[in-house]
Amino acid sequence: MIIRSDAYPRSSDVAKHGGNGEFGVETILTREQLGQAGRLFVRGTLKPGHSVGMHRHSGDTEICYFLSGRGVVREEDGSEYTVYPGDVNITPSGHAHEILNLDESEDLVYLAIVLFLKE
Numbered sequence: 001m002i003i004r005s006d007a008y009p010r011s012s013d014v015a016k017h018g019g020n021g022e023f024g025v026e027t028i029l030t031r032e033q034l035g036q037a038g039r040l041f042v043r044g045t046l047k048p049g050h051s052v053g054m055h056r057h058s059g060d061t062e063i064c065y066f067l068s069g070r071g072v073v074r075e076e077d078g079s080e081y082t083v084y085p086g087d088v089n090i091t092p093s094g095h096a097h098e099i100l101n102l103d104e105s106e107d108l109v110y111l112a113i114v115l116f117l118k119e
Contacts, residue, residue, distance in 0.1 A: 003028070008043075019098065021050030028111075040114035046071065046101040056096040062114045064089040064099065069108035072100045093117055 008026040016023040024045035031039045039060065046052065046069075054076065064073075066087045073081045073089045076096040083089065091097045101108035 016052045017055040017098070018053030019051035019100075020053075021047060023050065023052050036116065038113060038115040040112060042112050043067075044110055044112050046099065046108040048101055048103050048105060048107070051100040052098060054096050054098040057091050057093050057114070059093055060114050060116050061093060062089075062091045062097075062112060064091075064110050064112050066108070066110045069101060069106045070103050071108040071110075072102050074098045074100070 005026075008028060009030075010024070010026050012022040012024050014022050024047075026043040026045075027041075028043060029041040034041060040062075044052075054074070056076075066083045066085055066089075068085050071083050073083055074097065075081075075091075081089070089097065089099070099108070099110075
């Protein structure tokens, strides 16, 4: 099966998890297409100054692969990491993170995949 990029559903979430601005979403695979493997596979875009707020993962793990731009990942313990293209953020079950685009001119673009944990 091939899914063409022009067929991806596109949407935006305002103040995602309490963040600032909008989180632009291209849904690469729907929850139904992922089946029991996971619930999310998207290409996300944060414009300068926008963010996805702090949120906790429970029963799943989120993997974020940064494609372009420069951003910051903050973890609930206060850790803060600058991220660049090619970097990966892994947030396991029981942990929380937020993603911010602090760049003044370039969008932060990344793939986000949320996978369920096997019992």
